[in-house]
Amino acid sequence: MHLTATLLNYYLLCHRKMWLHAHAIRMEHTSDVVYEGKLVGEHAYPQRAERYTEVEVSLEPEVPDGIGLAAKIDFYDPHLGVVHEIKKSSAKEHAHIAQVQFYLYILRRKGIKAEYGLIEYPKMRHTERVELDQNGEIILEDWIANARKIIESDRCPPVLPKSKCKSCSYFDFCWSGETEE
Numbered sequence: 269m270h271l272t273a274t275l276l277n278y279y280l281l282c283h284r285k286m287w288l289h290a291h292a293i294r295m296e297h298t299s300d301v302v303y304e305g306k307l308v309g310e311h312a313y314p315q316r317a318e319r320y321t322e323v324e325v326s327l328e329p330e331v332p333d334g335i336g337l338a339a340k341i342d343f344y345d346p347h348l349g350v351v352h353e354i355k356k357s358s359a360k361e362h363a364h365i366a367q368v369q370f371y372l373y374i375l376r377r378k379g380i381k382a383e384y385g386l387i388e389y390p391k392m393r394h395t396e397r398v399e400l401d402q403n404g405e406i407i408l409e410d411w412i413a414n415a416r417k418i419i420e421s422d423r424c425p426p427v428l429p430k431s432k433c434k435s436c437s438y439f440d441f442c443w444s445g446e447t448e449e
């Protein structure tokens with residue numbers, strides 16, 4: 269299997285969510301939040317389709333039966349080596365930056381030009397530039413190593429405090445049987 273940007277995003281949000289998703293226990297299709305995110309990604313900048321290309325890259329595991337890395341990048345400028353990402357969010361999030369850094373990291377490891385990233389927030393009319401320097405690569409590699417360890421474990425990580433779970437698509441899965449606060 270491969271560690272994807274989605275899994276890395278979940279790693280930063282909740283280790284349990286990442287583990288559940290990696291072990292094919294999926295709830296996202298029931299989530300309106302996820303649907304809206306996909307919608308903005310598909311329709312926000314249709315005029316850019318010809319300038320940017322969609323690219324899929326992967327790095328195979330370093331050990332037999334290990335976990336590789338994979339990314340499907342919707343908007344990549346091959347001439348400038350720039351990765352674009354579009355977010356429906358009304359607020360900047362650390363996980364958005366990590367996602368684009370993950371893309372830059374995989375592209376570079378494949379020997380593909382990856383200078384920097386741009387995250388566009390249509391709702392805020394804001395563009396955030398994302399760099400990946402040497403220190404950033406070390407942090408990212410640490411996240412990747414930890415995420416791999418968690419996914420390879422047979423044990424599902426514990427739940428987060430309930431206050432952090434309200435908008436999670438796994439809420440019912442994790443809290444069924446609990447009394448609502």
Ligand code: SF4
Pocket residue numbers: 281282283284285426427428432433436437438439440442443
């Ligand atoms: S409901 Fe909470 S504990 Fe469960 S996966 Fe979502 S964030 Fe994690």
